[in-house]
Amino acid sequence: MQLGLYDIVNTPGVASDLSHIATPAKVEGYLPPDDGLKKTLTGAHVVVIPAGVPRKPGINAGIVKDLATGIATTAPKAFILVISNPVNSTVPIVAEVFKKHGVYDPKRLFGVTTLDVVRASTFVAEILKDLSLSKDIVVPVVGGHSGVTIVPLLSQSSHPLPASLSAEDHKTLVNRIQFGGDEVVKAKQGGGSATLSMAYAGAEFAAKVIRALKGEKGITAPSFVPLAADPAGGAELTKELEKELEFFSSTVELGAGGVVKIHPLGTITDAEKALVKAAIPELEGNISKGITYVAEAYKKAEEDGPARL
Structure with missing residues (x-):
């Protein structure tokens, strides 16, 4: 059993702290450099997304979209548990990203309420x-x-x-x-x-x-x-x-x-x-806000060039 942590800061320290708890899980923490997100997600069966800033829906939408992209390309069969607020919008964001990548399975997507x-x-x-x-x-x-x-x-x-x-x-x-x-x-x-x-x-x-x-x-x-x-x-x-x-x-x-x-x-x-x-x-x-956010983000990326997709 393994637990992988990913964030833009502090994850190695948090992973070290968690690794001292008496559980059968091996804990590792990754940062963005050196394909940290891909390493975290490789082989994952369950992905929990608590990322973001409290009560900052616009910021969280972008964070969740980027993480959903990483999951869709690295661990598309994983169960996805979305905690990041606003859940009513972030869950549709994950769904739309997965649809764009052709790997959407509605049975595996959960908003944590x-x-x-x-x-x-x-x-x-x-x-x-x-x-x-x-x-x-x-x-x-x-x-x-x-x-x-x-x-x-x-x-x-x-x-x-x-x-x-x-x-x-x-x-x-x-x-x-x-x-x-x-x-x-x-x-x-x-x-x-x-x-x-x-x-x-x-x-x-x-x-x-x-x-x-x-x-x-x-x-x-x-x-x-x-x-x-x-x-x-x-x-x-x-x-x-x-x-x-x-x-x-x-x-x-x-x-x-x-x-x-x-x-x-x-x-x-x-x-x-x-x-x-x-x-x-x-x-x-x-729900409409989440769906519209992804549509507009992909449209902008297409206008800016394939490299941004």
Whole structure:
């Protein structure tokens, strides 16, 4: 087992630090010189993309496009787990780059929305006044991975909310799950965003993907995925949404080949239906931005000459 790290700075030091942890993985860190990205990606089965600058979508779009190009040319069969925000746009960017290279497999592309699920579980445990339950509580979170596109299906929580919870407190809980990132930024006084909780959430999802890749059955997790990954499940979800979207976050079953099944929303409350409806226009815009970004980048590259492609 090997873990390869790549960034424009510091990766050899981070790799050295990680290599001291008692795991079976050999850890190596690479920098851009001497084909560092290619060395990192060669032979990779799972690629996690957390790269970029917090809350700088324009910058992150370019970074993700360049990394996607490297993956498409070096490890096109790898599972790609996109953490870099805005996930609603960066996942479509990866998809478009892979399409351009003729290696797109929608079953192998995932937007990591696990932090929303982790927050929902934790916040529900707080309301139940028992944080020891947080690891056991499961709340499906659907839609996307920013603001109003984050739709927690609290009616499907494995641990029901108290019947005494007021409508106003329920609304506050939904808002806190949707905008939990702002809570962290405020607490850090603008000096950063969610890093430790995101690292935990990313590791949780990556571990599930690796377990599925190794043959474990029945693993499910919410993820922002192409609906083409499961045409039948995607069609059922589209019927529920009453709108065709190329990507949507729903609970998916994972397998050795990637997405096995995209689960429908199921029975949800009228209030949750309203949240889903409100999320759709925002999702459409986010997805369109990612697709348009890649189209314009390739057009510019063609105008500047083949060497820039």
